[in-house]
Amino acid sequence: MNHSPATARESLRWGRSQWGSARPRPAAWWHAGPLGALAAVVLGVVFSLIGFDADHRWLAFGVSTLCFTGPALALAWAVVVDRSTIRGAVDRPEESVENIWLDKATQRALYDAFILAGAGAAVLSLTRWEVPGATALMVLAVLIAVDVAARYALARRAG
Amino acid sequence: MQNSVAVRRKDRGWSQHHLADLLGVSRQTVISIEKGRFDPSLPLAFRLAAAFGCRIEDLFEP
Numbered sequence: 001m002n003h004s005p006a007t008a009r010e011s012l013r014w015g016r017s018q019w020g021s022a023r024p025r026p027a028a029w030w031h032a033g034p035l036g037a038l039a040a041v042v043l044g045v046v047f048s049l050i051g052f053d054a055d056h057r058w059l060a061f062g063v064s065t066l067c068f069t070g071p072a073l074a075l076a077w078a079v080v081v082d083r084s085t086i087r088g089a090v091d092r093p094e095e096s097v098e099n100i101w102l103d104k105a106t107q108r109a110l111y112d113a114f115i116l117a118g119a120g121a122a123v124l125s126l127t128r129w130e131v132p133g134a135t136a137l138m139v140l141a142v143l144i145a146v147d148v149a150a151r152y153a154l155a156r157r158a159g
Numbered sequence: 160m161q162n163s164v165a166v167r168r169k170d171r172g173w174s175q176h177h178l179a180d181l182l183g184v185s186r187q188t189v190i191s192i193e194k195g196r197f198d199p200s201l202p203l204a205f206r207l208a209a210a211f212g213c214r215i216e217d218l219f220e221p
Contacts, residue, residue, distance in 0.1 A: 091183030095203045097191040159196035 015086035028081040036073035105151035
């Protein structure tokens, strides 16, 4: 068998960075933290410049940077981390049953999304209810996320 | 698909966690295979057979 799990000394709860030449390499957050923070600030600047007038620019920058910080940190961590150094991580997640459950959940949620979007569009057009596009898309995204989570739980229960 | 994974694992005194580590998959995967609820991929079936020192057809029966 060809897998080489990290030694206990090398593995960390949140893993080590795949960047750098030092051994053992630094914790992933040493690189992901500044990178994620920088990405959040850049996104905050862009968002405040294109979406708001000069009077509200600083407020927009603060709020949007705050909102982007979590996702940007998570994304930076996913890019930076050497997953073989995450404590307890399996070597071949793609061959694990959890991957099958997630595949099933996302496939079925896709069909549900078609039905939801179609039914929602029909209801909105019949009732002539005006809903902003951004709001409708956000609601749809949340419903799909909840649907995937529920279907994953069902697949897990079925084994 | 029926299989003799659980019997062979217990014969060797291995825990499900140990077998999962050997195969590089989650413990839940081993549980699902043993219960016959999850048919492993061909590479995983080969690794299972290698871990038990037998052929795939000795482990699984349709």
